[in-house]
Amino acid sequence: MVSFEEIEEVYKRLEGRLKPDEFKSMVEEKVIMMNGLCDSKTAAMLVASELGLNETIKIKDIAPDKGGVVFIAKVISIGDIHEFSRSDSSTGRVVNITFADDTGSIKAALWDEASDLVKIGDIKMGQSLKVKGYIKEGQRGLEVNVGRGGNIEHVDKAVAVNLEPMKINDIKSGMSGLNIIGRIIDTGKVRAFQRKDGTTGKVTNLTLGDETGKIRVTLWDSKAESADFKIGDTVEIINGYARENTFSNQIELQLGSGGNIMKSNTAVDYSETFTQIADIGINSAYSVTGHVSGLDEIREFDRPDGTKNKVSNIYVSDDTGRIRVALWGEHAELVNELDIGSEISIIDAFAKPGRNEEIELSAGARTRIQVLRK
Known part of the structure; x- marks a missing residue:
């Protein structure tokens, strides 16, 4: 029962417009119809929307106490349609869309028949x-739900959109609804993985840079499959969210079905920041440049899962010091191409305590290595 x-x-x-008991009865009916997908207050807001509380407002004015809302906006991203089973064994459908106007952006969830429009x-x-x-109130802020009682209409006019992109250096963990423009400085392969529910997902990574810094971007599922980008392209990301990678201690950007990525003609400046060897600390990623001052042989070993891997070690020196660098996997073969005195840049290697408590760099799958002179 609804209180x-x-x-x-x-x-x-x-x-x-109607008596309290009539309104309560309509809300209780809506709660039952939504099959537990909304609480009584949310159901009340939906009923109120159906009764005509639908003045058009700007996205910036949408607030939790607005209940039912009507706004005119432009579609800037469309997610995948997801199907789910309700407790009554019926199948539900939902898709996330991001809308924007000249005041901001907001995510909308379109349920069942509304999702069929996509x-x-x-x-x-x-x-x-x-x-x-x-x-x-959604997991990452306010969102609009469009189900029974909701409505989508085409509007024959252009909607101005003002999405101010955020600079990479200003991104903090936990931020959502992020829009950034950056230049691709590294790309990864699309990888398949098994989810807990037995379905197969897809994921790939990009690294973007602007004049303030760089950030690793993870693209999931359809965004990963359609990622036809190359190093040097400028792209715009809409509706990403940020979280901290607990291994690298760095902020990364995630782009799921509710976000979008597209090529951009915007000019973006980026230059890699290199750290002097003497200034390297532990438990963070660094980029260094210098000359090779030591080479070890490749060593093969068995992983705990029974697969084989390989590693080799080199030493890199600059004007401030010398550091050991462990080259893992495909990077290990690099020792066959280098000589003492070769100039090299190592980008995004992870620093950790090594032998005799000395700091060393670990060059793994996320590391890029450039041989400047053999």
């Missing part, structure tokens, strides 16, 4: 739409 106290605040906005191609990137839904 009227929980929905009284929403009821007051109806300004006497499936049949009625909703596409760049369209201007009038959206009617209700507000809910």
